[in-house]
Amino acid sequence: MSSYEWGAQDISAPRQVPLPKVPVSRGLVLEDVQSGYVGAVVRVEKSGGMHVMVLEDRRGRLKTFPLGFGFHVDGGPVEVVAPALAPAAPARKVTASGSVKVEGSRARTARASRIWVEGQHDAELIEKVWGDDLRLEGIVVEPLHGVDDLAGMIRAFGPGPNRRLGILVDHLVAGSKEQRIAQEAMKVPGAAANVLVVGHPYVDVWQAIKPASVGLTAWPVVPRGQDWKTGILAGLGWPNADKAAVAQGWKRLLGCVTSYSDLEPSLLGRVEEVIDFLTPPGDFDGPT
Known part of the structure; x- marks a missing residue:
């Protein structure tokens, strides 16, 4: 019998070299x-x-x-x-406001200009959606806790070309108390060219969150004369007995906001308008 076994490797056979x-x-x-x-x-x-x-x-x-x-x-x-595929361009990262995220950027030194909003909740909502953009631009948001003396606050601020104010007011609609306050405030010397007062139509900034983002078809209706935030929480079936309950309720609502798409256009447009007003092309960074 031949010494060659079936299945044994024939080392004399030429090896196949893969073609380039x-x-x-x-x-x-x-x-x-x-x-x-x-x-x-x-x-x-x-x-x-x-x-x-x-x-x-x-x-x-x-x-x-x-x-x-x-x-x-x-x-x-x-x-x-087949031709080698070009590597796909990396997906552009965007901020919560929808703008392109600038990677590796550091917060800019704060400008002298400011955004004023009526309360802490307004400030927290703007920070959540526009915070990255505002830090890049060096703009600080400050809550006023009311606008009854808006003219006096503007006068004390001393607006000027390098020290502008953008003010976001709740319930700024025709014939409202807030509209009259805004009109008087704009008569302060220096305000005409250096202060922009805008507003949304809602009683409170809570309503600027789209109901669908909170799992609702519409916000609860609050009876006239009842505290609005307490009424909203009661309508949602959430605790509402004291300030701590209101704070917790707001925390839950804010947690439903992940980007600009969770907010009503009537707020989005006004905030963007204020940011543009405070960051004109070729602007000068004044002292804080």
């Missing part, structure tokens, strides 16, 4: 081994779910070949493969 892979590209000169046709790639396209390449020889004749084996480049056999 050549990505197809326009201008690549190939020789089809079977036909001897030589041409340069003029285009690559998909046909029937597979890549094919169109070659043109020196006489201008065109032939189409599937990618794969059976070609020579510079006299050597190769496997022609």
